[in-house]
Each structure stands twice: as structure tokens, then as C-alpha cells.
Amino acid sequence: MTDALPPGSVIGILGGGQLGRMLALAAARLGLRCHIYEPSETPPAAQVAERCTTAAWEDRAALEAFARGVDVVTYEFENVPTEALDVIEAIRPIRPGRRALAISQDRLTEKTFLQDLGLATAPFSEVGSADQLRTAAETLGLPGILKTRRFGYDGKGQVRLREGDDLAAAWAAMQGTPAILEGFVAFSAEVSVIGARGVDGAVACFDPGENVHEDGILRTTTVPARLAPSLAADAVLLTGRLLNALDYVGVIGVELFVCDGGLVVNEFAPRVHNSGHWTQTGCTICQFEQHVRAVAGWPLGDGTRHSDVVMENLIGNDMDRVPELAASGAALHLYGKAEARAGRKMGHVNRIVGHG
Amino acid sequence: MTDALPPGSVIGILGGGQLGRMLALAAARLGLRCHIYEPSETPPAAQVAERCTTAAWEDRAALEAFARGVDVVTYEFENVPTEALDVIEAIRPIRPGRRALAISQDRLTEKTFLQDLGLATAPFSEVGSADQLRTAAETLGLPGILKTRRFGYDGKGQVRLREGDDLAAAWAAMQGTPAILEGFVAFSAEVSVIGARGVDGAVACFDPGENVHEDGILRTTTVPARLAPSLAADAVLLTGRLLNALDYVGVIGVELFVCDGGLVVNEFAPRVHNSGHWTQTGCTICQFEQHVRAVAGWPLGDGTRHSDVVMENLIGNDMDRVPELAASGAALHLYGKAEARAGRKMGHVNRIVGHG
Structure with missing residues (x-):
């Protein structure tokens, strides 16, 4: 230290x-x-x-x-x-450094970086005009997703395109914002790995969690993920590779699609991640402390999973369930937000479902 | 709710x-x-x-x-x-209410209350003069401990008396502070139970922990305590009885001596307790959240122990060990105190040593 x-x-x-x-x-x-x-x-x-x-x-x-x-x-x-x-x-x-941030801020840069690292991503193509969108749709095929290159989160800045959709209208709706078209990826599940890297280069990953989204927003994460041991190992190894390539300091969240041919990287977030909230209840040291340790130059902590956990996000009106959840035996985490608007993350609940 | x-x-x-x-x-x-x-x-x-x-x-x-x-x-x-x-x-x-506070603030009142409740305590006698101290020493026998009735903590306001000690001098050193003499209790271990009672009257206790003191200050708590199952049940039952008798709301810390004849109550603290810090790492809901839930009128949480833990206090110069402890895989808790004075509690460390 x-x-x-x-x-x-x-x-x-x-x-x-x-x-x-x-x-x-x-x-x-x-x-x-x-x-x-x-x-x-x-x-x-x-x-x-x-x-x-x-x-x-x-x-x-x-x-x-x-x-x-x-x-x-x-x-x-x-x-x-x-x-x-x-x-x-x-x-x-x-910390984490500017490079990781710059790469993750732009979907085009991010996917290019991941591919250069030898990691599988969805097929993609840059879209800066109606013409480019048409060409991209022909090359990648539809269905696909048109996404802004920057400032997207929780499904915002995305539109699904199907065969026969009016591509010119779809592009017009983007109002000139630089975008990419992502090709369709057939996946059986989405998992994520929360990894950490210290100032000293030490790497530690939490066990992969399995994510379920609703309306583009994370709904639940279940740990352990239902994942063949070899794929779980792959998920952790590719996260370590990413952390090293970025000379990263702190916690990273890596979202992965589980496909027939293996894992496909969806995206990474250079920060603590919603899908890592389960670690507060399932591990001695949670993702938040792991991140603080890393950025403060401390050694990473022990992120071994001692319990199996289901994390559920509380969104908007889910706050009505707080009395019931408070009595349920699960660990409740509320964020101190005054107003429960639709789609707003208000808290989460971690439920122990077994021992790790 | x-x-x-x-x-x-x-x-x-x-x-x-x-x-x-x-x-x-x-x-x-x-x-x-x-x-x-x-x-x-x-x-x-x-x-x-x-x-x-x-x-x-x-x-x-x-x-x-x-x-x-x-x-x-x-x-x-x-x-x-x-x-x-x-x-x-x-x-x-x-919350907790004034009665529990008043009783616990005065060792004489506290011990009388516990005895009236049918719970075993050390033999004791009120001491308000040199004469009373002499009589008490004759009645209870020595060795014993002369303790101020009020404002004692971490071994402060206590003096051990042995056969042949100058009782008049011992009383003079108290400078007229009302006191009690406690008779000697032969115990094999000290354990404590952290109990909680909600506004609705629900009671929940954490598993008993085994405490080791040094120089009158708690050094370690180990959970589970080495305690026969029947005594562990007794410890929890008497804590529940105490909570009900006090119509208590919140967390209480009950210190017990393990003696040949059973459990003897040393004292209780009407608050969260140092010997309950292990719950931060060993349980889904820790003593601090349990207390907050109770005083806020929420249902109590699930305090089941999922892991065995050794809690060690960091006192004074123990802060020099922080770099080593940070790398040890244990959960470190530091209190944000600027100055590490001798005898000052600066933090604690919770180490998982097995699964509950």
C-alpha cells in the first residue's frame, strides 16, 4: 500500500x-x-x-x-x-483513466476496440446518413438496432428496425445524430461480469450474473448465472483481458450475450454497474468497496461469493412494494430519491437464495 | 408497516x-x-x-x-x-425508551432489575461510604470489583479489590461517587447476545458471540460462541425476556458470563454494541440496520448468520496494521477518526472463518 x-x-x-x-x-x-x-x-x-x-x-x-x-x-x-x-x-x-472513458462513450470506438482485442461483438456499421443506413441494413441484414454512438443508457437512443421498415424515416428521427446499426445477435441469455483492477495491476472478478431486462431497463440479476463452467471462465478471462488492455484502475461492468458459438460482448461500462449490486449481499467486499479500494490505490478485497443472490431493481411504482419487501427478509436498498417517477431507479432488493 | x-x-x-x-x-x-x-x-x-x-x-x-x-x-x-x-x-x-436507559445508567438499579426479573447476576452490594464498603466486602467476600454506579465504560470507573487491600483508601479514591461492590464470579467465558425488538413487539436475536477483553476493552468477538446448545438457547431466551420486560424498541447488547451453574448477566447496553459488529459481515441484516428498522417502526430484518466471523477491534496503534489488514481479505471498517490515541477504538475488522 x-x-x-x-x-x-x-x-x-x-x-x-x-x-x-x-x-x-x-x-x-x-x-x-x-x-x-x-x-x-x-x-x-x-x-x-x-x-x-x-x-x-x-x-x-x-x-x-x-x-x-x-x-x-x-x-x-x-x-x-x-x-x-x-x-x-x-x-x-x-480513475478509471480517460482512455477507458473515451472508448466507452462512443459505441463505434468501443466495438472497434473490442474487435481489435479479438473479442466477439455484434456485427455493426457506422451510420451517418440515410444512405449509410441503407447500405448497413443491406450488409448486416435486418432485424437490427439503430443506436446513437453517444449518450445512450437504459435503452434510450435506440430504435429497432425490421425488414420493410422505412429506413429514411428512421434516420430522419435521429436528427443527424451519429449512429451505428447493430446486426441481430441470437442469444439465449445476457450475463455480466463485474471486474476490478488495482493500481498494482491485480485483477479480480466477481462471479458472472444473469440479467433480465424489461423495457430496456435491468429488472433482475441472478447469481450464479446459468452458464457452462467453460463459458463462466471465458467471461472472467475476457474481462481480465479488457482490464489489462485498458490499463484500467477501478471496477468495470461487462455485458455479454450467451450465444451458440460462445460469448459476444455487448458493451462495457467504466464504473460500478447495476448488475453488480448483488455483491452487497453475496460477498464480503462489494463492487462499490472494490472500486473505492482500486481508485484509492488500496489492494483489492475478497470478492468471493458466499451466498447466491437474486437482485431486483425497484423502479418507479415499485416503491409501493416497500412495506412488503421490508418484511420479506431480503436486504433492501433505497436511494433517497424524493419522487418515484416511471422508469426511475428508486432502489433494489437483494435476496439470498442459497449458499455459494 | x-x-x-x-x-x-x-x-x-x-x-x-x-x-x-x-x-x-x-x-x-x-x-x-x-x-x-x-x-x-x-x-x-x-x-x-x-x-x-x-x-x-x-x-x-x-x-x-x-x-x-x-x-x-x-x-x-x-x-x-x-x-x-x-x-x-x-x-x-x-427509542429505546427512557426506562431501559434509566435502568442501564445505574449499576445498582440495573442489577436489582435483573434479579427481580429472575435473572442471575454477580452478587452485589451498594457502597456509599467506607463503612458500607467494609460491610459489603465481609458479606460478599473478596476478591471483588468496586464500580461507580454511573458513567462507567470500557473498564473505566472500576477497581479490583483483593483480600488485604486498604478498603478505606479504595473508597477515598472514589471521591464520594456512589458505587457498588460486585462479588467475584468464576466464569469460563464471556458471551453476548445482540437482541432486537420492534414497535410491534416482534423479537429477534443474533447468534451469541464469544468475547475476549484486554485491559477492560473488547478485543475480539467470535461467532458462533463455544457454548452448549442449551446455554445458547438460554442466552437468547433471557434476552427476549429482558426485551419484553422493558417494552423495548431497538437493539440491545446483553453481556453474559458462562459459569458452571449457567449464565450470569453482567450488564446490558440499550444500544448497538461493539460485540455485534460481526453482524455486518455474517448476516444479511446487521445490528445497525436492525436498530434503525426498530426505531423507525419497520419490521425487523433477517439476522440469520450466513457465515462464521471473528471480529477484532483496532485500538490506538493497531492503525499501523491497516495496510496489512487491507490486503488480508477481511472486511475492514474504519471510523474516520483523525487521531489514533492509546485505548481509542479506531476501527474493526471482520474475518469470515466458515459458513453458518
């Missing part, structure tokens, strides 16, 4: 949502303090962090003061504007 | 030490907010709570403002002055 930040050091977190909140709670366990930077008022993470700066991503003075007041900077979402990161990076290290 | 405080409600916590800090972290998981009241500057709990009032226990206006700003009040230590509690209780409920 020669380069480790000592207890009492301050972790700066860009973004004050539930991921920032749970990072702050994990940092507190290690005696580390947190300073949140978030443009919107009363973010969930501010309730549990020692300090919160409420300022815009364009506020250079606020960004500089924030960076000077912390020892290292991390982020809870990958769409922090590049200019804000430039200001911060001139003052303090940002 | 009809009387339960909804998510977003505010728990007021009297005292901002490590127990208050870990209560605040547990409350955050349930979407509850915390307001700390603590006379000293920069308390550990303030780093993770939404609000902190820094004011004296005698500051009536501050106490009233605090009480009005929260939905329920609890405490992390049992020596909150009575007058402060009177001010608060006129405005908001205090």
Missing part, C-alpha cells in the same frame, strides 16, 4: 446519483471521505457524503476548487463532458 | 461516535436520513450524515430545534444527560 491514500483522504465523485451514493457509503467503511460534484440540486449521494458541490459541468472555477479539495477523482457515470475532465485532470488523477 | 416512518424520514441520533456513524450508514441503505447531535467538533458520524448539530447537552434551544427537525430520536451511548432527554421527549419519541 505504498501509493495508497491513507484513511481520512478524500475521494472526489463526479455525479451524485445512486451509484455515487453507494460508492460514498463504501468509502466511509474504509475511513475515506467523499466530495460529490453534481449539477442538480439535492442529489442522493449528498445525503451520505461529507461535501457536495452543486455546479454545472461548465463551471471551470467550481471544477478546479473541487479537484484541489480531493485526493483522487472517480465518476459514477460515463457521460461527464470531456472539457470538465480536462480541467480536473490537470490537477488530480482521474 | 402502518406506523412505520416512510423513506425520506429523518432519524435523530444522540452522539456522533462510531456507533452513530454505522447507524447512519445503515439508515442510508433504507433511504432514511440522519441528523446527529454531538457536543464535540467533527464527530465521525457527521462525515456520513446529512446534518449534524454541534451543541452542548445543556443547550435547550439547540435540543429543541434538533427534535423538531427529526421524526424519531435514538442514541448511540447511554450517558446522555437526563435533562437533555426531557427536552427532546417533550417533542419527539425516544
Whole structure:
């Protein structure tokens, strides 16, 4: 731990949502303090962090003061504007590093990077015009998914295209936003691996979880995933390869499709990931603490699974079920959000279903 | 959950030490907010709570403002002055209630209460003068322990007396503080039970842990305790009896001596307890969340032990071992205290040693 930040050091977190909140709670366990930077008022993470700066991503003075007041900077979402990161990076290290962030921010760059690394992805083609969309559809075939290159999450910025759809209209609806067309991948399940890499290069992965989505939003993660042992090993190995190739520091979430021919990488997120929330109940050290350990230069913790867990997201009106869930014996996690809007992640519940 | 405080409600916590800090972290998981009241500057709990009032226990206006700003009040230590509690209780409920607090604040009252309940305690006698001490020593025999009736913790306010010791000098050293003499109890081990009782009267106890003290301070707790099944059942049953007799709401820590004739109650603490820290790693729901659930009127959670744990306190210079412990695979908990003084509890470490 020669380069480790000592207890009492301050972790700066860009973004004050539930991921920032749970990072702050994990940092507190290690005696580390947190300073949140978030443009919107009363973010969930501010309730549990020692300090919160409420300022815009364009506020250079606020960004500089924030960076000077912390020892290292991390982020809870990958769409922090590049200019804000430039200001911060001139003052303090940002972990995970800028390269992982830049690659993951752009679906075209991401898929190209993954393929160059020898990892399987869905077939894809760049789409910057109606003509390119037509050509891409002919090359890849339909059905497929037209996705914005940047700023997509929880199924936003995506449209499914089927044979016979009006491609010109589909492109027009994108309003000129650079996009890619992804070809169809026949998969039997989606799994994800939460991996971590320390400053010292040590790599540790949590057991793969099996994800179920509804309306483009993660609904449940079940661990262990129903996955042949060889594929589970593949999933962990390719995550390690990705972490090393990116010279990564922190936790990464890698989404994979389980196909007849093996695993296909859907995408990765350079941060703690919703599909890793089960680790709070299933492991001694959860993904949030693992991330804090990595960015603070500490050794990674023991992420061995001691229990099998089903994680269920609580979205919007699911908050009505809180009284019942509180009495159910499961571990409830609520994010401190005042208003339960449709599609908004309000909390999650981890249920132990067996011993690992 | 009809009387339960909804998510977003505010728990007021009297005292901002490590127990208050870990209560605040547990409350955050349930979407509850915390307001700390603590006379000293920069308390550990303030780093993770939404609000902190820094004011004296005698500051009536501050106490009233605090009480009005929260939905329920609890405490992390049992020596909150009575007058402060009177001010608060006129405005908001205090959980656990005043009776448990009053009884536990006075060793004479506590032991009398326990005996009236039919529970075994060490033999004891009130000591308010040198004469009374002499009589008590004759009646109970020596060795024994002279203890202040109030304000003792971590072995403070106690002196061991042996046959032939100068009793007049021992009493003079107490400077007139009301005391008791406790007779000697031959025990093979000290165990403790962390129990909880909800607003609805439901009772749940964590598995008994076995405690080892050094210099009057808890050093380790090992769970499960090496305890015959019948004694383990006794320990849990007497804790339930105590909780019911006190019409208790919240978590209680009950320290027991294991003797040839059965269990002898040493004392109880009307709060979360150092010997219950293992539950953070060994159970789905830990003692801190159990306490928050109870005082917030929520149903108790599932405190079943999924793993065997050894908890070790980190005291003073033990902080030098943090780099080694961080790499050891155990779960580290640090309290955010700036200065590592001798005898000061700085953190603890929970190590999984088997599966429950």
C-alpha cells in the first residue's frame, strides 16, 4: 500500500446519483471521505457524503476548487463532458483513466476496440446518413438496432428496425445524430461480469450474473448465472483481458450475450454497474468497496461469493412494494430519491437464495 | 408497516461516535436520513450524515430545534444527560425508551432489575461510604470489583479489590461517587447476545458471540460462541425476556458470563454494541440496520448468520496494521477518526472463518 491514500483522504465523485451514493457509503467503511460534484440540486449521494458541490459541468472555477479539495477523482457515470475532465485532470488523477472513458462513450470506438482485442461483438456499421443506413441494413441484414454512438443508457437512443421498415424515416428521427446499426445477435441469455483492477495491476472478478431486462431497463440479476463452467471462465478471462488492455484502475461492468458459438460482448461500462449490486449481499467486499479500494490505490478485497443472490431493481411504482419487501427478509436498498417517477431507479432488493 | 416512518424520514441520533456513524450508514441503505447531535467538533458520524448539530447537552434551544427537525430520536451511548432527554421527549419519541436507559445508567438499579426479573447476576452490594464498603466486602467476600454506579465504560470507573487491600483508601479514591461492590464470579467465558425488538413487539436475536477483553476493552468477538446448545438457547431466551420486560424498541447488547451453574448477566447496553459488529459481515441484516428498522417502526430484518466471523477491534496503534489488514481479505471498517490515541477504538475488522 505504498501509493495508497491513507484513511481520512478524500475521494472526489463526479455525479451524485445512486451509484455515487453507494460508492460514498463504501468509502466511509474504509475511513475515506467523499466530495460529490453534481449539477442538480439535492442529489442522493449528498445525503451520505461529507461535501457536495452543486455546479454545472461548465463551471471551470467550481471544477478546479473541487479537484484541489480531493485526493483522487472517480465518476459514477460515463457521460461527464470531456472539457470538465480536462480541467480536473490537470490537477488530480482521474480513475478509471480517460482512455477507458473515451472508448466507452462512443459505441463505434468501443466495438472497434473490442474487435481489435479479438473479442466477439455484434456485427455493426457506422451510420451517418440515410444512405449509410441503407447500405448497413443491406450488409448486416435486418432485424437490427439503430443506436446513437453517444449518450445512450437504459435503452434510450435506440430504435429497432425490421425488414420493410422505412429506413429514411428512421434516420430522419435521429436528427443527424451519429449512429451505428447493430446486426441481430441470437442469444439465449445476457450475463455480466463485474471486474476490478488495482493500481498494482491485480485483477479480480466477481462471479458472472444473469440479467433480465424489461423495457430496456435491468429488472433482475441472478447469481450464479446459468452458464457452462467453460463459458463462466471465458467471461472472467475476457474481462481480465479488457482490464489489462485498458490499463484500467477501478471496477468495470461487462455485458455479454450467451450465444451458440460462445460469448459476444455487448458493451462495457467504466464504473460500478447495476448488475453488480448483488455483491452487497453475496460477498464480503462489494463492487462499490472494490472500486473505492482500486481508485484509492488500496489492494483489492475478497470478492468471493458466499451466498447466491437474486437482485431486483425497484423502479418507479415499485416503491409501493416497500412495506412488503421490508418484511420479506431480503436486504433492501433505497436511494433517497424524493419522487418515484416511471422508469426511475428508486432502489433494489437483494435476496439470498442459497449458499455459494 | 402502518406506523412505520416512510423513506425520506429523518432519524435523530444522540452522539456522533462510531456507533452513530454505522447507524447512519445503515439508515442510508433504507433511504432514511440522519441528523446527529454531538457536543464535540467533527464527530465521525457527521462525515456520513446529512446534518449534524454541534451543541452542548445543556443547550435547550439547540435540543429543541434538533427534535423538531427529526421524526424519531435514538442514541448511540447511554450517558446522555437526563435533562437533555426531557427536552427532546417533550417533542419527539425516544427509542429505546427512557426506562431501559434509566435502568442501564445505574449499576445498582440495573442489577436489582435483573434479579427481580429472575435473572442471575454477580452478587452485589451498594457502597456509599467506607463503612458500607467494609460491610459489603465481609458479606460478599473478596476478591471483588468496586464500580461507580454511573458513567462507567470500557473498564473505566472500576477497581479490583483483593483480600488485604486498604478498603478505606479504595473508597477515598472514589471521591464520594456512589458505587457498588460486585462479588467475584468464576466464569469460563464471556458471551453476548445482540437482541432486537420492534414497535410491534416482534423479537429477534443474533447468534451469541464469544468475547475476549484486554485491559477492560473488547478485543475480539467470535461467532458462533463455544457454548452448549442449551446455554445458547438460554442466552437468547433471557434476552427476549429482558426485551419484553422493558417494552423495548431497538437493539440491545446483553453481556453474559458462562459459569458452571449457567449464565450470569453482567450488564446490558440499550444500544448497538461493539460485540455485534460481526453482524455486518455474517448476516444479511446487521445490528445497525436492525436498530434503525426498530426505531423507525419497520419490521425487523433477517439476522440469520450466513457465515462464521471473528471480529477484532483496532485500538490506538493497531492503525499501523491497516495496510496489512487491507490486503488480508477481511472486511475492514474504519471510523474516520483523525487521531489514533492509546485505548481509542479506531476501527474493526471482520474475518469470515466458515459458513453458518
